Each structure stands twice: as structure tokens, then as C-alpha cells.
Amino acid sequence: MSADTTTAPPAAAEASAPTQLTMAGALNAALRDAMAADDRVIVYGEDVGPLGGVFRVTDGLQAQFGEDRIWDSPLAESGIIGTAIGMAMYGMRPVVEMQFDAFSYPAFEQMVSHVAKMRNRTKGRVTLPMVVRIPCAGAIGGVEHHSDSSEAYWTSTPGLTVVMPSNPADAYSMLREAIDSDDPIVFMEPKSRYWSKAPLALPVTTAPMDRAEVVREGTDVTLIAYGPTVRTALEAADAAVDEGLSIEVVDLRSLSPFDDETVGASVRKTSRAAVIHEAAQFGGYGAEVAARVTERNFHHLAAPVLRIAGFDIPFPSPKLEEYHLPTADRVLAALDSWEWDA
Amino acid sequence: MAHDGCMSLNVEHAPQRTLPSAKPLRLLDNAGHALTGAATGGFTLPDCDTLLDLYRKMVIARRFDVQVTALTKQGRLATYPSAYGQEACEIGAISAIGSDDWFFPTYRDCVALITRGIEPGEILQSFRGDWHNGYDQHAHRTAAQATPLATQALHAVGLSHAARLRHDPIVAMTFLGDGATSEGDAHEAFNFAAVWQTPTVFVVQNNQYAISVPLARQTRAATLADKAVGYGMPGYHVDGNDVAAMYAVTHAAVERARAGGGPTLIEGVTYRIESHTNSDDPTRYREAREVEHWKRRDPIERLEKYLVSEGALSETVRAEITDAAEALAAKTREVMTVEAELDPLELFDHVYSRPRTALLEQRASLEAELAAGAFAQREAGAR
Numbered sequence: 178m179s180a181d182t183t184t185a186p187p188a189a190a191e192a193s194a195p196t197q198l199t200m201a202g203a204l205n206a207a208l209r210d211a212m213a214a215d216d217r218v219i220v221y222g223e224d225v226g227p228l229g230g231v232f233r234v235t236d237g238l239q240a241q242f243g244e245d246r247i248w249d250s251p252l253a254e255s256g257i258i259g260t261a262i263g264m265a266m267y268g269m270r271p272v273v274e275m276q277f278d279a280f281s282y283p284a285f286e287q288m289v290s291h292v293a294k295m296r297n298r299t300k301g302r303v304t305l306p307m308v309v310r311i312p313c314a315g316a317i318g319g320v321e322h323h324s325d326s327s328e329a330y331w332t333s334t335p336g337l338t339v340v341m342p343s344n345p346a347d348a349y350s351m352l353r354e355a356i357d358s359d360d361p362i363v364f365m366e367p368k369s370r371y372w373s374k375a376p377l378a379l380p381v382t383t384a385p386m387d388r389a390e391v392v393r394e395g396t397d398v399t400l401i402a403y404g405p406t407v408r409t410a411l412e413a414a415d416a417a418v419d420e421g422l423s424i425e426v427v428d429l430r431s432l433s434p435f436d437d438e439t440v441g442a443s444v445r446k447t448s449r450a451a452v453i454h455e456a457a458q459f460g461g462y463g464a465e466v467a468a469r470v471t472e473r474n475f476h477h478l479a480a481p482v483l484r485i486a487g488f489d490i491p492f493p494s495p496k497l498e499e500y501h502l503p504t505a506d507r508v509l510a511a512l513d514s515w516e517w518d519a
Numbered sequence: 520m521a522h523d524g525c526m527s528l529n530v531e532h533a534p535q536r537t538l539p540s541a542k543p544l545r546l547l548d549n550a551g552h553a554l555t556g557a558a559t560g561g562f563t564l565p566d567c568d569t570l571l572d573l574y575r576k577m578v579i580a581r582r583f584d585v586q587v588t589a590l591t592k593q594g595r596l597a598t599y600p601s602a603y604g605q606e607a608c609e610i611g612a613i614s615a616i617g618s619d620d621w622f623f624p625t626y627r628d629c630v631a632l633i634t635r636g637i638e639p640g641e642i643l644q645s646f647r648g649d650w651h652n653g654y655d656q657h658a659h660r661t662a663a664q665a666t667p668l669a670t671q672a673l674h675a676v677g678l679s680h681a682a683r684l685r686h687d688p689i690v691a692m693t694f695l696g697d698g699a700t701s702e703g704d705a706h707e708a709f710n711f712a713a714v715w716q717t718p719t720v721f722v723v724q725n726n727q728y729a730i731s732v733p734l735a736r737q738t739r740a741a742t743l744a745d746k747a748v749g750y751g752m753p754g755y756h757v758d759g760n761d762v763a764a765m766y767a768v769t770h771a772a773v774e775r776a777r778a779g780g781g782p783t784l785i786e787g788v789t790y791r792i793e794s795h796t797n798s799d800d801p802t803r804y805r806e807a808r809e810v811e812h813w814k815r816r817d818p819i820e821r822l823e824k825y826l827v828s829e830g831a832l833s834e835t836v837r838a839e840i841t842d843a844a845e846a847l848a849a850k851t852r853e854v855m856t857v858e859a860e861l862d863p864l865e866l867f868d869h870v871y872s873r874p875r876t877a878l879l880e881q882r883a884s885l886e887a888e889l890a891a892g893a894f895a896q897r898e899a900g901a902r
Contacts, residue, residue, distance in 0.1 A: 219684070245684055251714050256673055256707035263677025263691070266662070269684075271677075283703070290667045291674070299663050300651040301869040336870055359872040434875045 195376040203345040204234045204310075204366065206379050207352035208272065212242050215270065218356055220247040222257055222274030222310075231276060232312055232371050258284040258309065262291055265305040270356060278313040278365075279322040285330070292361045293336030305361045308352070313341070314405045314455045316369035316502055318495040324368075325492055326456035331363045332433040332465070339433040340386050341365040343407035345375040347430060350383040365432075367404035389436035391443060395425035398512060399443040399450040401466055403429040406453040412505035422512070432462060437473060440466075444474045451483035451511060453503050458486035480515040537753065539744035543788045545758035546767060549816050551824025560755070562767040567831040573614060573762045574826060575840045577606040577819050580630035582844035586851050587629065587643065591797045595855045597648045600627045604760075604792035605724055607818035609694075610634050611765025612722045612787070615773045616692050621682075623662045623675040623693035627724075631694070635661055639847065640854035647859055650866060668699040672708035672721060679776075680717040690776045692720045692769070698729025700746065701737050709784060713750040718776035720769060721784045724759060726791035731804040747784035759787025760818040763825075790816070863889070 198206070212218045220235060226249040229236030239247045250257050254275055261271040275281035281288075288309070295305050315324030331339045338360055342348040348366070355362040384390055392407065393414050402410040407428045414424035427443050429436065444450045450470055452463040467482040485503045493501045544560035547553060553564050565573075584603050591599040602609055605627075613631040616622060624631055632642045637654045644653025645664070652663035665671035675693035682689035699705055700723055712719045723743050727734055740746055747754025755768045765787050772783035790813035794801045801810075826832035867882040888894065 251707075251710055253707045253710070255704055256676075256711045259670060259673025259704060259707065260677030260680065260711055263674040263679070264681040265677075266656075266674065267678045267681035267685075269681045286667055286704075287670060287673070291665075291670060295663075296872065297869045298645075298651050299656055299869075301872075303656050303663070304872060338871070434877060437876065 193379050195378040197374045198345050198377040198379075199372050199374050200342070200345045200348045200366070201232055201234050201371040203349040203375075203377060203379075204352055205236055205238070207349045207356075208235060208238060209241065210380060211272070211353055211356045212238065212246060215356075216246070217268060217270045218246075218272060219264065219269050220272045220274075221250045221261075223250065223252050223276045225249060225274055230274060232366075232368070234310070234366075234371075235274070254281055254284040255287050258287040258292065261307050261309075262287065262295065262305060265307045265361075266303055270306045270308075272308040272310060272356060275309060275311045277319075277323050277325075278311050278327045279325040281309075281311055281327065284309075288331070288337070288363075289334050293334045295336075296360070297336060304359045306359050308355045308358075308362045308364050310364045310366060312368045312371075313365045314367045314369060315492055315498050316405060316455075318498070319368070320495060321492070324498065326454065326487065328365060328432055328454075329456060329460065329462045329465075332462055337361060337363050337433060338387075338431070339363040339365065340431045341367065341404040342430065343367065343370060343402075343404050343428050345373065345377055346381050347383050347386075347428075349377065349379060349381050351386040351430065353380070353382075354386045365404065369405045370408070373408075384430070387431045387434055387436065389427050389429045389431065389439040391425060391439065392428045393424070393426040395423040395447065397423045397447055397449065399425045399427060399440070399447045400508065401427050401429060401440060401450060401452040401470075403432060403454065405455060406503060409503055409505055409508065410453055413508040416505055417509060417512075420509075429466075435466070435469065437469065440470060441473055444470055445477040448477055448479040449512075449515065450478070451485055451508070453485045453508060455487050455502055457489045458484050459489045461486055483511050483514070485511045538748060539742055539754045539756040539786070541741065541756070543756050543758040543786075544764055544768070545761040546763040547761050547821055547825050549760075549821055551821050551828060553825065559764075560768075562764065562771065564763055565766055567826070567829055569766070570763060570822060571826060571831055571836070573610055573766055574819070574822050574832070575843070576610045576614065576634050577762060577822070578840050579844045579847055580606050580610055580633055581819060582848050583633050583639065583851060584630050586848040587639075587855075588793065588797070590852065590855050591646075596643060596646045596797075598796045598798065599629075599643075599646055600796045601791075601793035602627050602630045604813060604817070605726055605789045606630060607762035607765050607822075608722065608724045608759040608787035608789050611762040612692065612694070612720075612769040612785070614766055615769035616690055616720075619660065620689055620773070621660045621662070621675065621678055621691040623671040623678075623691060624664050625668075625671065625694055625696065625699075626664050626666050627696065628664065628694050632661065632664075633847070635659060637661065638854075639851040643851075643855060644859075647855065649859055649861060651869070669695055669702035669704035669708065672699075673704055673711065675721075676708050676712045676715070676717050676719050676782075679712075679719045680715050683718060688777050690718045690720060690773050692722060692773070695721065695723050696729060697723065697725040697727065697734050697743060698732065698737055699723075700743050701729075709746065709750045709752070709782075712782035713752045716779075716781040718779075719782040720772045720776055721782065722769060723784065723786045725786050725788050726759075727789075728791055728795070728801075728805070730795040730799060731801070733804075742786060744784060744786040750784075752782050752784060754784040755786065757785060757787050759789030760816050760821065762818055762822055789818075863894075
């Protein structure tokens with residue numbers, strides 16, 4: 178900080194000039210700005226200190242803020258979540274990292290029995306303002322246990338708020354909002370998008386994190402996507418232009434709560450909808466999307482809501498994952514299965 | 520950790536390697552005689568005023584426990600896990616922390632909550648069938664009672680670590696049972712506390728049974744306190760029916776933690792005289808003579824013998840304590856006999872800090888059902 182405040186403008190007051198930023202960089206900036214703005218914000222997890230996290234999302238933060246604000250914890254996910262609960266009870270705002278989604282499972286009991294229920298079982302007296310960051314999904318050539326899509330475990334748990342950004346601007350804005358929230362937030366980060374870039378002038382504020390967004394307008398079909406499959410949906414929409422098909426793409430951003438309003442408005446406009454995710458289809462998040470879109474918009478629908486999802490198999494090995502993951506071609510082929518003359 | 524010496528969180532890195540005593544350390548024997556020498560582990564018998572206070576709390580706690588068990592048998596509570604026989608562990612340990620310190624209890628620790636000054640109706644709110652824990656956690660610095668075993672130990676570690684980061688002289692104490700030490704969260708809590716040197720005191724009440732499963736099926740360790748050695752923290756193996764020893768050891772651990780000395784694991788060897796809860800049948804897994812053996816080692820009688828021998832328990836004081844215990848029992852009967860007012864619409868109000876559209880829709884739907892009299896018969900029955 179400069180002592181001469183007459184020549185240096187306050188750092189947070191003005192946005193910086195736009196620079197190319199990756200999603201990992203945007204998340205890093207969000208953590209940095211949140212830690213600078215509020216000394217209750219603390220960060221810990223596995224390898225988040227000197228290493229800066231295996232995806233470098235916490236790069237440089239320990240050097241800047243010191244080991245009382247960001248540190249490496251013992252390697253135990255239930256311990257990380259359980260201690261974060263205690264810290265949040267004492268007024269801290271912990272932001273903790275599960276290194277990979279499949280490594281969050283040891284913390285399942287703490288998440289489901291305490292993080293999700295604490296506010297309710299204390300009649301609102303004890304709130305847990307904590308963020309659980311979970312790098313998620315595949316398409317990075319990860320070996321087994323490194324590419325799971327576990328969002329439905331969290332979205333089926335009342336008390337948890339589950340969000341997933343798909344681009345650098347949302348990554349920054351939604352993480353800042355998550356850290357400021359009084360409720361616990363499961364913040365899922367699609368690994369395959371960590372290196373995606375966008376020109377950003379920070380700090381950037383996008384739509385509130387509980388709102389879905391129409392990221393491409395169209396008239397014939399609504400593709401409902403989130404996280405890594407937003408790009409897939411946009412690719413499908415591009416390719417469909419040649420076929421004379423106008424596709425609207427909705428980026429859910431928030432998986433719980435679900436933005437019925439934005440999704441419903443799009444579906445009532447196009448009368449056809451499909452949901453795309455990497456997770457296995459059976460009992461997956463897409464089942465909830467298809468069910469509630471149908472329940473609320475049945476008389477506007479010209480065709481059943483489709484699910485384009487991963488197969489009902491354990492996530493494949495790196496050399497086989499391309500066969501498993503939804504692609505734009507697979508999306509378009511699925512849309513072809515509808516009767517279009519009706 | 521050795522790479523640069525700037526680990527401000529680990530001010531001390533001198534793991535303790537002392538094995539806890541093989542025999543539980545004690546300050547009063549079962550006949551109420553004060554002990555000296557090796558049996559005491561170097562701890563000093565608290566003065567008579569302190570012991571009289573502990574006696575008063577134990578008598579009141581037991582009267583409360585017996586009353587609640589009776590009310591449960593009358594159908595006033597959905598369930599109640601009794602701590603009868605464990606009063607020395609419960610009261611000795613909880614009396615060692617102050618009102619600014621935090622306590623993380625389990626479902627079996629209602630008598631510690633009474634000792635902490637929480638109202639009986641608030642303690643029993645969820646046991647009587649309401650949807651929430653009844654007391655103000657922040658006002659009493661007492662977390663909601665945990666049912667998933669050992670999970671609350673991690674909360675205690677996190678809270679006390681946060682206090683340490685803030686430079687607040689706060690200690691967090693948590694209770695666990697012998698069965699809970701088999702849980703992964705117990706291991707993680709012990710390890711995190713030791714690595715971070717948090718001001719946390721773990722009190723393991725070894726009451727010999729996890730519902731029906733005896734200690735021998737939980738561990739091959741010679742004592743549960745031995746486990747402390749592997750984490751690099753001090754462990755104490757204590758006679759959990761000797762309130763003087765439980766208080767002296769936990770008090771020392773609390774003050775050590777407050778001074779920056781890190782966590783301690785204390786095992787109190789005691790016995791669950793009652794069944795696990797009212798729905799348990801202990802005759803299926805333990806002998807009556809075993810229960811009788813432990814009844815003869817009653818923690819309250821032991822201290823009473825000592826106080827009488829010291830001339831520290833007058834008839835006046837005894838009567839005054841009995842009156843206080845009966846007053847609490849009467850108050851407990853009074854609050855628990857009044858039918859709880861349960862509002863099903865409240866079920867939607869505290870799930871999130873901000874209202875969610877979907878929950879508001881579901882709340883409105885239930886409200887409409889109630890207005891239409893869908894549950895009228897049930898509500899009339901409840902009244």
C-alpha cells in the first residue's frame with residue numbers, strides 16, 4: 178500500500194483494465210480480494226500453501242497473507258470440513274478445498290449431517306458461512322478417482338447451496354458472492370475449464386449466483402447446461418445453425434436452488450428442452466431438471482425433455498473418457514431423436 | 520515444517536511421549552479415602568469447597584437424570600440417553616471450563632448441560648420430539664448435542680483453533696464415548712488438534728459399552744488414553760468415578776491449553792448403569808452382577824464418604840442440596856408435562872438464511888392443507 182494516497186487511487190474502487198484471465202486465475206483473484214477485504218476469510222486444505230494448490234488456484238496467497246490466514250492442513254477431508262464448521266461457528270469465513278471431487282467423500286458425513294443441517298437444527302442461531310471448493314468433472318485426462326461428477330450427492334441434501342461457474346467472469350463473481358454468503362456453499366469448479374480464458378476487468382460482478390443465465394438466444398430448442406457442458410451446448414448451438422436449428426443455451430450456474438423462472442421462460446419460448454451433464458444419467462441431476470421442467474411446463478412442451486449425460490458407468494480411464502463425455506455431436510444426434518413434424 | 524521456521528501455528532513442536540498410567544489415576548479410593556503417592560499421578564486433591572461444589576452438582580445432576588428417565592417411561596420424551604453412574608466424568612470435566620469456554624456435547628451429556636446452567640426444557644427440546652435443539656448455543660457457548668459419533672470433536676478443534684488465531688484465551692472441551700474412539704473423525708480430531716496445537720480438551724467417557732458392544736470389541740489398545748501418544752499429545756487414564764481426579768486432571772489440561780500448551784486426551788473409566796436409551800434391553804448383553812459391581816463404585820457415594828469424614832458435609836448443607844435437586848426435578852416435571860407447541864410451518868423457516876422459492880411454495884402448500892383441516896384430527900388428538 179502506498180503511503181501517498183493523493184496519487185494512488187484506492188485499489189478496490191476502480192476496476193483494472195481488462196486482461197486475459199483463466200478461470201483458475203479469476204478464482205485466485207477472487208480469493209485474494211476476499212481475503213484482503215475481510216480478515217475473517219481464511220483458506221486451508223491440502224497443498225494450498227507453498228504449492229498454491231494442485232490447480233494453482235491459491236497460488237501466491239500464503240506469501241501475501243501469511244500462515245495464519247492460509248495454510249496446509251493434515252490430509253483428511255472430514256477433518257477439513259469438521260474443523261471449518263467450528264471455525265465458522267466462531268465467526269470465521271473459512272474457504273476450504275477438497276483437492277478432487279472424489280476425495281470429498283470422506284467428508285460426506287460432516288457435509289450432510291452438520292454443514293447442511295446446522296442452521297436448521299439450531300433454529301437459525303448458528304449459521305455456517307463457509308465455502309467448500311470442489312474441483313469437479315473430467316476431460317482433463319485424470320486417472321481414476323480424479324474426474325467424478327458428484328453434484329447430485331450435494332444437490333439432494335437440503336441445507337446446501339450448490340453452484341458451478343462455467344467461465345472466468347462468473348468464477349470470480351460467484352466465488353466472491355459465495356464467500357460473502359451467510360450460508361454454506363458447495364462451490365464446484367469444472368476442472369476442464371480452469372484454463373479457459375476471458376478478458377476481465379476486476380472486480381467483475383455478474384448476475385447473482387442463484388440465477389441461471391441465457392448465454393445464447395435461440396427459438397427452437399433450449400439446452401440446459403452447467404459447468405463444463407455449457408461449452409458443449411454452445412458448440413452444439415453453433416453447429417446447429419448449419420442445419421437451420423436455432424438453439425438457446427441456459428447456463429444454470431446454480432444447481433441448488435434451481436432457477437425455475439429463467440429455465441421455464443426459455444422452455445415455454447422454445448417448447449423443447451434437453452439437459453446436458455457429465456455425470457451418469459441414472460439418478461443424476463438431469464433427472465431433477467427433466468422432471469421439474471416437465472411438471473411446470475408440460476402444456477408448452479412439444480416433446481419429452483431429453484437427458485444427454487455420461488453413461489451409467491464408473492468414470493473411464495484417460496484414454497477412454499472421450500467416449501463417455503457428452504459432445505456437441507451427441508447432443509445434436511439426441512435432438513434428432515425427437516419427432517420434428519409434430 | 521523444517522523448511523523455514525516460520526510456522527507460526529506450531530509454536531511448540533515437542534511431542535509428548537509419556538505413556539498414561541496403566542492403572543487409572545485416582546485421588547479418592549472407593550471407600551472415600553484420600554490417596555497419596557504414585558496412584559495420584561502427581562495431581563493434588565482439590566480443596567473441600569471445590570469438592571463440596573462438585574458433590575452438589577453431582578447430586579442435582581443425578582436427580583435430574585432419574586427424573587428425565589421417569590418422564591421418558593411416562594411417554595413425555597421420545598428418547599433419553601441416561602448418564603446415571605457417569606456423574607464424576609460429566610460434572611468433574613464440565614466444571615473445569617469457564618463460561619467463556621466452549622463445550623461440544625453428545626446426546627448422553629444432558630447432565631453436563633444442566634451443570635452448565637441450561638434450562639431443562641431447552642436441553643430436552645429435541646428429545647421430546649421437536650425439530651430443533653432448544654438452547655441458545657452462543658449464549659451458553661455450548662454446541663447443539665451431536666448424535667453422529669465423534670463428529671463434534673472436529674468442531675471443537677476448529678472453534679478452538681479459530682479462537683487461537685484471534686488470540687482469545689478460549690478453550691474448547693468435547694466429550695466422546697469409548698465407541699466413538701473407533702470412528703475416523705476421532706482420529707482426525709486428535710491429529711488436527713495435535714498438529715495445530717489447538718486449545719482443545721478431549722474427554723473420553725469409557726462407560727464400557729457402545730450400546731451393546733463391549734470395549735474389547737472396539738480396541739486392542741491397553742487404554743484409550745494410550746492413543747494420545749501416537750498423536751503427540753498428553754493422555755491421562757483416570758478413574759472416571761472419582762470426581763476429584765476427573766476435575767483435577769481436566770482442570771490442569773484446560774489451563775495448559777489456555778496457556779498455549781495444546782490439546783489433551785483424557786479417558787475417564789466409568790460405567791453406564793442404565794440402558795443405552797429407553798428402547799435398549801441391556802439384559803441381552805451384560806450380567807446383572809456386573810451392573811451391581813459398578814453400583815458399589817458409585818461416584819457420589821465415594822465423594823460423600825470423604826466429605827463426611829472431613830466434616831465438610833453438614834446436615835444443613837445436605838438438606839439444602841436435596842431441596843435444590845427436588846426443585847429442579849419439579850421444574851423439569853412441570854415443563855415436560857406441558858404439551859410442546861409444535862408448528863409444522865416452522866420446518867421451512869431456518870433451512871437457509873434467505874427464503875427459497877421452492878420452499879416457500881411447499882410451505883404454502885402445507886399451510887393450505889392445515890387451513891383445510893387435513894390434520895385436524897391429529898391436532899385435536901395432540902391437544
